[in-house]
Amino acid sequence: GAVVSQHPSWVICKSGTSVKIECRSLDFQATTMFWYRQFPKQSLMLMATSNEGSKATYEQGVEKDKFLINHASLTLSTLTVTSAHPEDSSFYICSASDGLEGETQYFGPGTRLLVL
């Protein structure tokens, strides 16, 4: 149980284009989903928290107009990187919580983004 998927697993795009990453909870309903960014050999950095049907809460320093988050249902959240630039290249990971078991977060496999 508690499986989270992400799509795509990797993406290469040109500078200036937008990229959408999907995060799905496959066998449970996620009351809350989180989006993280991870740089090489570093720990996870929380970007934003999203609840189904409401606006995402962004961490300090994260541009909400650049990283658009939509949590349209209890099983799907999307992160859109708008007008991507090379500095946006990173490993993006989502997690989902069902609100049970101490709000344990279950993570997706991650999406590797490379902006040329």
Added chain:
Amino acid sequence: EDQVTQSPEALRLQEGESSSLNCSYTVSGLRGLFWYRQDPGKGPEFLFTLYSAGEEKEKERLKATLTKKESFLHITAPKPEDSATYLCAVQAGASYGKLTFGQGTILTVHP
């Protein structure tokens, strides 16, 4: 501000050589402490959640314990497939589910 410090940064063990990883934390009202395993290029895999001092949980060769200031992840007779980065994270009572992660311990188990 919630803080999590993991030590050592890296640990090399021979197969079968038991050891422990440390996670020290300061948090306002601990709601839960979490251990994850992360393999290169993958998302973290959930291992344990601990809620209160004195609590212990086991899974195969891993055992997690919790005190009021730190948590230990004990690895008994490790195998090469246990090699990974182990992440510790805390959740504060007023954090709305947010996790604060440590920097991780990179474990390498040699055959």
